[in-house]
Amino acid sequence: MTAQIIDGKAFAGKLRDKIGRVAAEFESEAGRKAGLAVVLVGSDAASEVYVRAKGRATVAANMASFQHRLPADIAQADLLALLERLNGDPAVDGILVQLPLPGELDEQAIIAAISPDKDVDGFHVTNAGRLAVGQEGFVPCTPLGCMMMLTDRMGDLSGKSAVVVGRSNIVGKPMAQLLLDANATVTIAHSRTKDLADVVRGADIVVAAVGRPEMIRGDWIKPGATIIDVGINRLPPENGAEKGRLVGDVAFAEAAEHAAAITPVPGGVGPMTIAVLLRNTLVAAYRNEGLTLPENAL
Ligand code: NDP
Numbered sequence: 478m479t480a481q482i483i484d485g486k487a488f489a490g491k492l493r494d495k496i497g498r499v500a501a502e503f504e505s506e507a508g509r510k511a512g513l514a515v516v517l518v519g520s521d522a523a524s525e526v527y528v529r530a531k532g533r534a535t536v537a538a539n540m541a542s543f544q545h546r547l548p549a550d551i552a553q554a555d556l557l558a559l560l561e562r563l564n565g566d567p568a569v570d571g572i573l574v575q576l577p578l579p580g581e582l583d584e585q586a587i588i589a590a591i592s593p594d595k596d597v598d599g600f601h602v603t604n605a606g607r608l609a610v611g612q613e614g615f616v617p618c619t620p621l622g623c624m625m626m627l628t629d630r631m632g633d634l635s636g637k638s639a640v641v642v643g644r645s646n647i648v649g650k651p652m653a654q655l656l657l658d659a660n661a662t663v664t665i666a667h668s669r670t671k672d673l674a675d676v677v678r679g680a681d682i683v684v685a686a687v688g689r690p691e692m693i694r695g696d697w698i699k700p701g702a703t704i705i706d707v708g709i710n711r712l713p714p715e716n717g718a719e720k721g722r723l724v725g726d727v728a729f730a731e732a733a734e735h736a737a738a739i740t741p742v743p744g745g746v747g748p749m750t751i752a753v754l755l756r757n758t759l760v761a762a763y764r765n766e767g768l769t770l771p772e773n774a775l
Contacts, residue, residue, distance in 0.1 A: 480704070480736040483626055489748035492625070492775075493538055496755045499774050500539035503762055511762030512541040513571040513597065513754070514563050518556065519549030519579040528575055531751060538755045540762075543569060549579040556582065557590050564592040570765050571597030571758035594764065597757035600647060608654050615757050620652035622749025623684055623705045628659070630738055631682075631703060635660040640677050642666045642693065642726070643686035648707055652684050673697075685726035695731025704732055704739040707746045 504510050513535045517528045528544065535542035545559060563572050572595045578584050588596075593603035599615035607614030627634065639661040643649035649665060656663045666676050677683055677697040683704045685693050690710035698704065708726030715721065725742030733739050740746055756775050763770040 480733040481738045482733075483630060483703075483705075483738050483740045483745060485622075485626060485740055485745040486748045488626055488629065489622075489752040492749075492752040493534065493755065495775060496752070496759055497538045499771065500755075500759055500762075502771070503759065503766075503768070504539060506768055507762070507766045509568065510539065510541040511571075511759050512543060512569045513573065513758045514543040514545065514566075514569045516545045516547065516556075516559065516563075516572070516574045518547045518551055518575070518582065521577075521579070524575045524577075531573070531754065534751050534755060535758070538759075540755065540758060541568065551582075553582055553586070556587060560587070560590045564590075564595060567765075569595065570762040571595055571754075573598050573754070595761060597754060597761055599651070599757070605646065605651070608651055611658065615761070616655065617647050617651045618750045618753035618757065619648050619686075619707060619746060620655055621757075622753040623652060623707065623746055624655045624659070625753070626740065626746075626749065627682065627703065627705060633659075634682070637661045637681040638664075638679055639682040639684070640664045640666055640680035641684045641686065642670075642673070642677070643684075643688075643707070645686065648686040649684075652686065656682070656684075683727075687726045689726055690724045691726070691728040693727040693732065695728055695733075695735055698732050698735040700735050701737045702735070704736045705746060706740050706742050709742060709747065 500511055515528050515531055532542040532544055563569050572591045574587055588600045593601045596604050596615055599617040604614040608616055639656045641649050641653045644665050644667045653663050653665045666673055674697045678699055681702055683702055686707035688708055704727055706725035706727040710724050712721035723743050
């Protein structure tokens with residue numbers, strides 16, 4: 478079998494076009510643009526790249542982008558004061574603090590200071606709780622993007638056997654919750670799981686969110702399974718190249734011989750994460766204005 482490639486870049490492109498159209502409708506109804514504030518503390522190179530990309534994507538989707546760049550040695554109280562201001566700013570619908578934070582800053586306290594109704598990353602404990610009990614809230618962007626690609630490809634997931642490898646708060650746990658809500662039978666695997674290969678072999682759906690290059694091998698994959706590879710790992714440079722190749726947590730070529738469908742790295746889950754961030758921001762804007770989002774719009 479040769480797997481079909483799930484093209485996350487194309488999927489995200491379509492979603493962003495749709496978001497752009499709905500955002501323009503929002504603007505004409507609300508008399509303002511939906512707004513996303515991104516807070517970057519310090520000058521981590523990778524975070525700079527992400528923040529710039531988020532800003533560009535926000536503007537391209539007819540929304541307002543507010544970027545706050547703060548020095549790495551900012552006092553926690555000053556960062557909390559900025560978040561307080563953004564919580565109260567009616568032009569700001571979504572607030573995102575780029576992680577990881579440098580120095581002594583208390584990440585949990587800072588996430589807790591974002592209003593849950595503007596927490597478009599879905600990291601606030603209130604939103605984690607809402608997801609756990611099935612209430613409307615914000616779901617972390619990466620797992621929600623994975624879920625959109627899975628349901629687009631497979632339709633109804635009822636009764637499917639799903640294995641999520643990884644149990645982080647931002648990917649693994651919410652992913653498992655979403656699959657459970659879609660009536661899949663879910664196993665969460667992690668570093669203490671015994672005989673992971675055997676666990677994965679039983680799965681119709683495998684979501685890999687580990688951070689270990691090509692750890693999941695082709696012969697672990699059930700014939701006909703669907704594979705979502707969240708991992709982004711850079712290999713050491715080869716043949717004098719400046720940078721090494723990016724690979725996922727799944728050995729792509731091997732797995733593609735057994736799976737029915739698989740996301741590539743890069744070009745799979747990655748592009749969906751920003752698209753879903755824009756989606757969550759627009760959903761927040763409709764809620765904040767007390768307007769109704771057109772049915773099935775996003
Ligand atoms: P974390 O490091 O927070 O979590 C990794 C998880 O993998 C942990 O639950 C850990 O288990 C588990 N794990 C580690 N080693 C093994 C092993 N040998 N066997 C089984 N499980 C193992 O990572 P994240 O969830 O934040 O990210 C995972 C990957 O996804 C990374 O490569 C990251 O770069 C990528 N990522 C990609 C995004 C995108 O937009 N595409 C967004 C977010 C992340 P334990 O809990 O027992 O330690």
